[in-house]
Each structure stands twice: as structure tokens, then as C-alpha cells.
Amino acid sequence: MTRTGAPPSRRGALRTEDDPVQTSTTTASPRLGERVMAAINRDPRTAPHGMRNDALLAGALAVVATALALLVNDGLRPDALGWTLLLAAHVPLVWRRRHPVPVLLVALACIAPYHALDNNHTAPIPATMVVLYTIAATGTVRRTLLTGTTVLGVTLIMNALTNPDGVVELLRISGWVVAVLFIGIDVRYYRQYVAAIVERAVRAERTREEEARRRVAEERLRIARDLHDLLAHSITLIGVQTSVAAHVLAADPERLDRETVAKALDDIAETCRTARGEVRTTLEVLREHGSPDARGALPGLDGLRDLVETARLAGARVEQTVRIRHAPPAVGAAAYRIVQEALTNAVRHAGPEPSVRVDLRERDGALHLTVTDDGTGARDAARPGFGLVGMRERARSVGGTLVAGPRAQGGFEVAAVLPMDVMEGTR
Structure with a gap:
């Protein structure tokens, strides 16, 4: 006793x-x-x-x-x-x-x-x-x-x-x-x-602890995906833009194209500012002491235009088709991150000036998303990095599916189906 x-x-x-x-x-x-x-x-x-x-x-x-x-x-x-x-x-x-x-x-x-x-x-x-x-x-x-x-x-x-x-x-x-x-x-x-x-009482307490651990694990995974998508995208663009500036400087030093170099440096600065803002938003969510579900503003379909323009600045020839007016915030955020990662991979791996096509449309109560390119760069789909894994997790987070791999006619394709009836607040 x-x-x-x-x-x-x-x-x-x-x-x-x-x-x-x-x-x-x-x-x-x-x-x-x-x-x-x-x-x-x-x-x-x-x-x-x-x-x-x-x-x-x-x-x-x-x-x-x-x-x-x-x-x-x-x-x-x-x-x-x-x-x-x-x-x-x-x-x-x-x-x-x-x-x-x-x-x-x-x-x-x-x-x-x-x-x-x-x-x-x-x-x-x-x-x-x-x-x-x-x-x-x-x-x-x-x-x-x-x-x-x-x-x-x-x-x-x-x-x-x-x-x-x-x-x-x-x-x-x-x-x-x-x-x-x-x-x-x-x-x-x-x-x-x-x-x-x-x-x-013990079983209920154990259930609460397991639920808390699960929520923490999910939140950590979500933040890891956000940081990966943000940093991989921004660093890739900065690398491409830096390569452009370096090429212009080394090509003909006596006939320096100052305007092209200045534009490349301005693009680098703008990419850094955008990345810094998104990192600050993510850190503010981490430091949030209020509601545990506070996650900040979700990126959505309205941000796709900026992604396309950024990819074009990096040298990609991007065509965009969006035939959907509205999507739940969680679905819009998942689609945004998938397109962001797919464009980043195309700029990084598809070779110089790849042709990329982004297509989003609503069909049978779901958002159908495809990003294809005709690049010749080497990509090992059998041993995917965090990018492909993150895209699949984004799709699964809203109850959807994603398939990614080389196309028979050359290039690479990312195809996702995201249900539109996902519960609000899911991410």
C-alpha cells in the first residue's frame, strides 16, 4: 500500500x-x-x-x-x-x-x-x-x-x-x-x-494523448510539406535566374547587357521577398498561442497565375487552362501546392525552356489537374524525392489521388483528382 x-x-x-x-x-x-x-x-x-x-x-x-x-x-x-x-x-x-x-x-x-x-x-x-x-x-x-x-x-x-x-x-x-x-x-x-x-478514465486519457500526438504529427507533416514546397520552388527559381545573370555576364563582357542582368537580379530579389513572406507566415502559425487549428491563410486557385508567371520568368513556356471558378479552400490549397511543385520540377529537370501545360477543370464533382511537359531532363520516378511524396500527400489530405511519371511520347506528367466535397478546414 x-x-x-x-x-x-x-x-x-x-x-x-x-x-x-x-x-x-x-x-x-x-x-x-x-x-x-x-x-x-x-x-x-x-x-x-x-x-x-x-x-x-x-x-x-x-x-x-x-x-x-x-x-x-x-x-x-x-x-x-x-x-x-x-x-x-x-x-x-x-x-x-x-x-x-x-x-x-x-x-x-x-x-x-x-x-x-x-x-x-x-x-x-x-x-x-x-x-x-x-x-x-x-x-x-x-x-x-x-x-x-x-x-x-x-x-x-x-x-x-x-x-x-x-x-x-x-x-x-x-x-x-x-x-x-x-x-x-x-x-x-x-x-x-x-x-x-x-x-x-485511463482509456479516455490514452485516447486523448494519442489524438494529440496524431494531431502534432499531422501538423508537423503539413509544415514540412509547406516548407519543402516553398523553399524548393523559390530556391529553384533563384538558381535559374542566377544562372541567367551569370551567363549574360560571362557571354560577352565587353558588350554587357545591363538591362538583362538588372532584370534577372530584380527577379531574384522579388523571389526572395516572396519566399521570406511565406516563411514568416509559416513561422507565425508555429508560434500561434490561440486556437490549435489556426493555420493562416491558405493559398488557392487565384495564386496559380503568379506561379505560372514565375515559371515563365525562369525560362519555361507555360500554357494555362483553368475551367473552374471555385473550390473549397482545402482543395484549392492542395491544387496550388501540387502545381507549384510540378512547375518547380519542370524548371529544374525538364531541360532548357521546356514547354509546360497546366490544365484544371471540374468534372464529376472533382477537380481534375494535370501538369505536363515535353522536357528531356532526367527524372528518376522509381526513386522519388520529397517533391513527389509531398504531392501525393497533398492529394491524399483531401481524399484525392495523384499519379506522376514519364509520358510515352516524352516528358513528364502529374495528374491528380481531388474531390470537391472535402470538409472545410481540412488541409
Whole structure:
């Protein structure tokens, strides 16, 4: 049993000079109540120091039985054999928690001849009642009923042999036996009820913890996708634009095209500003202390034009067809990120000045998205990087599907189908 109360000497050290009595009372009383309720709620078979406590209980009951045999005028005062049988009946109580039925049988084997010799009939009652209570509180209802029937049968036989006219005494003993058994059954059901409540609470807490971990994992994955899409797109464009500026500077230093170099540098600066703004937005979401669902503004279909223009600045020849007016925010955000990653891959891998076609249309209650290019750059679809994985996760996040791979006629294609009936707030 866990120790929740401090020793008396330490509790005394907590008292103040102003109110020594009140401090001690408020400290000890709740802890004593908690210990009592813990002892009642706990299964006695799992209690710590059970054998030690039962040994102390057996000794206390033996003292009580001795006092009853000496003070109560009920039958003869035990002789040497009677004292031996009476005290021997208390020894098995040390093992009452682990083996209640054998303990009862051994106790009855001592008590039956004790009563048959017409010794004091009240003395063994407390020990017998404790064993009966243990059987009822730790066993099944069937075992309890069988035990009660056996004990009442033995009692009836012994009473018929020693006191044939004691009907009232028989009824009194039977009443005590039945009452103790019902108390034990009631305590057993109460403990089962408390254990069920605790188990449900633990299960609910575990479910809440698992849900919290799942939400954290999903949020981390979402942020990782956002950062990948943003940084991969921006860094790719910066690399292309830097290559353009470097090529112009190295091609003919004496006839430097200052306007082209200035435009490339301006494009790099604009890409950096855009990337910095999106990174700041993502970090603000991470630092949000309000609603856990706060995720900032979602990019949508209205941002596709900017993606196309940025890809064109990087040298791609992009054609865009959008035959959809409105999509749920989650679907629009997924489509935006898929197109962004597909254009980034085309600029990076499809070779110089690739021809790219972006097509979005609504059909059969879903957004059908394709991004194709005719590039000749090498792309290993069998060993995809985070880009292809991220696009598939974007599609799955709204209940859609995505297929990406080389085309038979050359180039690469990304095709996604995103349902339009996705719940609001999903991302």
C-alpha cells in the first residue's frame, strides 16, 4: 500500500505556533480518508503486505475470541482441548486472501469439534465471519452461494446435535452468515464498478494523448510539406535566374547587357521577398498561442497565375487552362501546392525552356489537374524525392489521388483528382 501520510513526528513539525491543532487536523484527516477509501476500493488480493496484515488480523481476532470465551456466558468455558481448537482455527487466517476456501475448510475442521464439545459458541464467530466475507469479496457469486449453503448446513447439523431446541439461535446465526455474504458480494461489485470507472478514465486519457500526438504529427507533416514546397520552388527559381545573370555576364563582357542582368537580379530579389513572406507566415502559425487549428491563410486557385508567371520568368513556356471558378479552400490549397511543385520540377529537370501545360477543370464533382511537359531532363520516378511524396500527400489530405511519371511520347506528367466535397478546414 502506498504511503500517503507522514509519520506523526514529521506532521508535528508542520504545526505553527499560531494554530497547532488546526494544522495537524487538516493535514491528517484527508490523508486518513484517502487511505481508507483506497483500502476499500482495492482488490485485497493485490494489496501490498497482505500476509503481514492478515497475520496481525489473525492475532487480533484470536485476542477477541479469547475475551469472548472468558467473558460471555455461552456454553462451557473451553478446556485445554477447546483452547487449542479455538486458537488453531485462527492460524489459517494468515492465508485468507490467497486461499480463502481452503482457509475456511481448515477453520471449520477446528471449529466443528470445538462446538461439538459444547464450548463457548460465541468466541469463533468473528473469525468465521471474516473468512466468509473474504470468500464473498474475492470470488464468484456461485462460489459464494455454495460456501454459504455449506456453512449453513454444517451450522444446522451442529446446532441439532448440541442445542436441538435453539431455533432462535439458529436463525440468528443464519442471519449473520447471510448478511456477511451479501456485504462481501456488494463490496466485490463496488470494487468492480470503481475499477471499470478507472479503466474508462485511463482509456479516455490514452485516447486523448494519442489524438494529440496524431494531431502534432499531422501538423508537423503539413509544415514540412509547406516548407519543402516553398523553399524548393523559390530556391529553384533563384538558381535559374542566377544562372541567367551569370551567363549574360560571362557571354560577352565587353558588350554587357545591363538591362538583362538588372532584370534577372530584380527577379531574384522579388523571389526572395516572396519566399521570406511565406516563411514568416509559416513561422507565425508555429508560434500561434490561440486556437490549435489556426493555420493562416491558405493559398488557392487565384495564386496559380503568379506561379505560372514565375515559371515563365525562369525560362519555361507555360500554357494555362483553368475551367473552374471555385473550390473549397482545402482543395484549392492542395491544387496550388501540387502545381507549384510540378512547375518547380519542370524548371529544374525538364531541360532548357521546356514547354509546360497546366490544365484544371471540374468534372464529376472533382477537380481534375494535370501538369505536363515535353522536357528531356532526367527524372528518376522509381526513386522519388520529397517533391513527389509531398504531392501525393497533398492529394491524399483531401481524399484525392495523384499519379506522376514519364509520358510515352516524352516528358513528364502529374495528374491528380481531388474531390470537391472535402470538409472545410481540412488541409
